Amino acid sequence: MQNSARPSQLVDEAPFDLAPLRDVWYFASAGRALKRGRTIAKTILGEPLVIGRDAEGKTFALQDLCPHRGMPLSCGRFDGSELECPLHGWRFSTAGECAGIPSLAEGQRFPLSQVRVKSYPTAEVQGNIWVFLGENPIGAPPVPRASEDTDQRLFSMVETMRFRCNLDNAIISLIDPAHGPYVHDIWFWHGRRTAKDKVKLFTPSSFGFTMTSHQTSTNWRAYKLLGGKPETEILFQLPGVRIERTRAGRNLVVNMTAMTPLGDGMVEMNHIVSWTMPWLTVLQPLVKPFVRRFLGQDRDSLEKQQIGLDFARPMLLINDSDTLIKWYYRLKGEYAAARRDGREFVNPVTPRTLRWRT
Ligand code: FES
Ligand SMILES: [Fe+2]
Missing domain, CATH: 2.102.10.10 (Rieske [2Fe-2S] iron-sulphur domain)
Incomplete structure (x- = not known):
C-alpha cells in the first residue's frame, strides 16, 4: 500500500519512529x-x-x-x-x-x-x-505487578521466546485485537469462524490504558474450572507490558506478557502466568504446551511480518481496531517528551468505547 494513498482521517498524527525507551x-x-x-x-x-x-x-x-x-x-x-x-x-x-x-x-x-x-x-x-536502563526510576512507569494485592501468594510459570523483530511491532502485537482470529486460529481460541462484534470500554490507567472488567466469553473453557463468574480486565503499561487479570470469586489468574529489547533487532518475549489456587499448580505441565503453542504463533507471525517491514514500514492505522496502537505511540511519545523536558507525564488516553469484530 502506498503511503501517499493514506486517507488522512484514518491515520494518526503520532510519531511512529521513536527510539526504544530507556527510562523504563x-x-x-x-x-x-x-x-x-x-x-x-x-x-x-x-x-x-x-x-x-x-x-x-x-x-x-x-x-x-x-x-x-x-x-x-x-x-x-x-x-x-x-x-x-x-x-x-x-x-x-x-x-x-x-x-x-x-x-x-x-x-x-x-x-x-x-x-x-x-x-x-x-x-x-x-x-x-x-x-x-535509565538513570533514575523516580517518575517512571511502576514495576509491573501480576496482582495489586501485595499480600497475595502467587504461583507462577514463565515462558520465554526470542525472535528477530522490530520492538514496537512486538509490543503492538500485545494490544492488536484484530490478529487473533488469523494468527491464533486454533481450537482452544477464538477462530475466524466464531468472530463477533465486540464493544469494549477503555479508560486511561497508570502509563497506559485498561479494558475494564467484563464477563469472560464463555468459549474459553479453561476458566470454567475456576468456579464463579469470571471477570477479566486487561491493562497495558509502558514500555510494553500487557497484564490480563481474571478473577472468579477469590481466585485470580494473571497472564502478563513483557517485551524486552535485547538489541541488534532481537526481542525477548516473557509470558508469566500467575495464579492463587495451589491446586492449579498440578495442571502446569498440561497448560505449558498450550502457552508455548500460542506464543509461538505470535513469534512466527512477527518474524514473517519483519520480512516485509525490512523493505518498508507501512503504517495505516484504522479506527477502531487500530486505536490501541495509536494510543501506544502517543503514550510512548508523551513519556519520551516528559523525560526529555523533565516534566510530569500526562496520560494522553481518554475514556472511550471501541468496536471491532474478532
Ligand atoms: S582486571 Fe578486568 S580486564 Fe584487567
Ligand atoms: Fe497474539
Whole structure:
C-alpha cells in the first residue's frame, strides 16, 4: 500500500519512529532462575549486563564490562559479595565500586574510588526481576505487578521466546485485537469462524490504558474450572507490558506478557502466568504446551511480518481496531517528551468505547 494513498482521517498524527525507551523497567529474569551467589549475562538495549543475586538474596545489575580492559565480569567469579574479573583479578562490589587491584605492589597507592562499573537499578516484584536502563526510576512507569494485592501468594510459570523483530511491532502485537482470529486460529481460541462484534470500554490507567472488567466469553473453557463468574480486565503499561487479570470469586489468574529489547533487532518475549489456587499448580505441565503453542504463533507471525517491514514500514492505522496502537505511540511519545523536558507525564488516553469484530 502506498503511503501517499493514506486517507488522512484514518491515520494518526503520532510519531511512529521513536527510539526504544530507556527510562523504563524491562523484564530481566524469573526470580527463581537466579540463585544466591550466582550471576547471569544478558544484553538489554544493546547494553551488556551482568545480573546477580548476592549472598543476602538482593539482586543487582552492572555493565558486563571490566573498566580495566573490557573483560565481561560475568566470565569471572562471584562469591556472593564481590565480582572478580577473570583477566587480572580486579574486584568489584555489587554496586560497581572497585574493591581491589591485586597487581598493586606493596606501598603502591591507587585511588580505587575512581574506578567504577556502571550499575543499574533492579527490582524483584512478585517473583520477577526487572532492570531499569535509565538513570533514575523516580517518575517512571511502576514495576509491573501480576496482582495489586501485595499480600497475595502467587504461583507462577514463565515462558520465554526470542525472535528477530522490530520492538514496537512486538509490543503492538500485545494490544492488536484484530490478529487473533488469523494468527491464533486454533481450537482452544477464538477462530475466524466464531468472530463477533465486540464493544469494549477503555479508560486511561497508570502509563497506559485498561479494558475494564467484563464477563469472560464463555468459549474459553479453561476458566470454567475456576468456579464463579469470571471477570477479566486487561491493562497495558509502558514500555510494553500487557497484564490480563481474571478473577472468579477469590481466585485470580494473571497472564502478563513483557517485551524486552535485547538489541541488534532481537526481542525477548516473557509470558508469566500467575495464579492463587495451589491446586492449579498440578495442571502446569498440561497448560505449558498450550502457552508455548500460542506464543509461538505470535513469534512466527512477527518474524514473517519483519520480512516485509525490512523493505518498508507501512503504517495505516484504522479506527477502531487500530486505536490501541495509536494510543501506544502517543503514550510512548508523551513519556519520551516528559523525560526529555523533565516534566510530569500526562496520560494522553481518554475514556472511550471501541468496536471491532474478532
Ligand atoms: S580486564 Fe578486568 S582486571 Fe584487567
Ligand atoms: Fe497474539
